[in-house]
Amino acid sequence: MKVALTCNTLPSDYNRESGDDTFAEFDAPSTISAIKKALLKYCAAVEVVEADEGAYERLRRGNFDFAFNIAEGIRGEAREAQIPAMLEMLGIPYTGSGVTTLAITLDKRRTKEVLLANGIPTPRFQLLARPEDLGPDLRFPLFLKPNGEGSSRGITARSLVSSEEELEAVATEMVAKYRQPVLAEEYLTGREFTVGLLGNPPEVLPIVEVSFESLPEGAPRFDCYEVKWIYDSLDAGYDTTVCPARVDDYLRSRIEEVATRTFEALEVRDLCRLDLRLDGDGVPSVFDVNALPGLIPDPAENSRFPKAARAAGYSYEGLIGEIFSSALRRQGISR
Ligand SMILES: Nc1ncnc2c1ncn2[C@@H]1O[C@H](COP(=O)(O)OP(=O)(O)O)[C@@H](O)[C@H]1O
Ligand SMILES: [Mg+2]
Incomplete structure (x- = not known):
């Protein structure tokens, strides 16, 4: 082949x-x-x-x-x-994943609409073509991000805003720089987790907690570009990930359930990694679905999907082999 x-x-x-x-x-x-x-x-x-x-x-x-x-x-x-x-x-x-799923998951607003239609919790939101479009329903603090990017592109320490004035300043810059609407979401203050899924139906890999506690004082408590690619890099030596996450059986099963339902709702295939946080009531709320998760091989780089796979016992070659054979099996192809 x-x-x-x-x-x-x-x-x-x-x-x-x-x-x-x-x-x-x-x-x-x-x-x-x-x-x-x-x-x-x-x-x-x-x-x-x-x-x-x-x-x-x-x-x-x-x-x-x-x-x-x-x-x-x-x-x-x-x-x-x-x-x-x-x-x-x-x-x-x-x-x-196929064409439709990849198009939807690159659009955070459309992804959230699919989640809502399937009863999967996601932070309350509004899409803003211009900052002045903000309606009265959302409660500050809000979190701002370009609607159609990944890998923390466009997410900075200033993404967390607590007033209309701040929102206007940050959203105006974001619209100008990334030339697309901005998604304003209610900010979830709870613990953050990222969950890898592998195969069809998927195996939920050991949950990764993204914890900002080890970062120096003054660093943002969310995964903006600076945290993901500069603090959490080989040179800086911070690791924001804990895998397997320390969660009790009840929380683990709730996270696994919401992750599996998300995979099904978006008709994901073979692999994905999704991001969620706990809301004020401790309910897992999904805000990002990565149908093409990063696959960096070097464990020192803390790439999350391979890290979760390692915790489940997959070598890097074993992980790539499992993605490949899941796709073959699903399509009825023999090697
Ligand atoms: N509604 C939210 N509440 C709290 N933190 C958020 C929210 N949305 C995003 N974040 C933070 O910003 C990070 C990046 O946002 P995300 O939607 O995952 O974008 P990307 O596609 O760039 O990964 C998240 O990992 C999280 O730390
Ligand atoms: Mg993300």
Whole structure:
């Protein structure tokens, strides 16, 4: 079997710590080569296909039987769905969620609408094309983020706002910089967890708590760009993740249940990682679904999905193999 590894590679001179978030969602060459190496245990040939404007031709001429897709896409509101759409047009089956799910999960507002329609708790929200659109229903403090980004792009220490004046200043900047509406959500002060799911129906991997207690005083208590990529980096040496999370059986089963229901409601396939916090009543409330979770191999980098998989007993190669074979099984393909 010949497999295309569809991906977007980080430019070699890109420095995350500069605070430039342009390519925050792309994968490092070391991640791509680790996935390729792992896949070669399970299939005869793997070719890396860069998911840029030339991708369609490369896929069309490549004689591929299958694709392992981690492509984030280079532009457009449904950029994560573009490579899967090309693969479907070419009749090449692939790992992970389909076109509709990838388009919805990149749109935080639409994701929340699906959650609400399925009775899954999510923070109260409003989408703001302009700051002055804010209605009377939401209660401060509010949390602001660009509606269609991931990897903490656009989320800064200033995302947490406690007045209309602050909201106006921050939202105006965000709309101008990211050229899209801003999602205003009620701020949840409870514990934060991220949950990986693997397979169909999914195995819920050991829960990861994202805990901000180890960060220096004055650092934000939420996962903004600075916390995710600068404090929690190899050089700075802070680790904001605890896995398995210290939770009692009752809370664990509530989190597992909400995670599984989210996976089903959004028709996720093979893998995802979702973020939630406990609300004032201790109820898990989901605010982000990552259908293409990061797969950084080096344990020192604290990549959350591989970390949860390790806690469940998967080696990195075992994890990649499980994603691959889940996708094959689901589509009735033998190796
Ligand atoms: N409604 C909220 N209440 C509290 N914290 C939030 C809320 N929304 C986001 N955050 C914080 O911001 C971080 C990033 O937000 P998220 O929606 O997960 O965006 P991204 O797609 O960039 O991961 C979260 O991990 C959390 O720490
Ligand atoms: Mg998130």
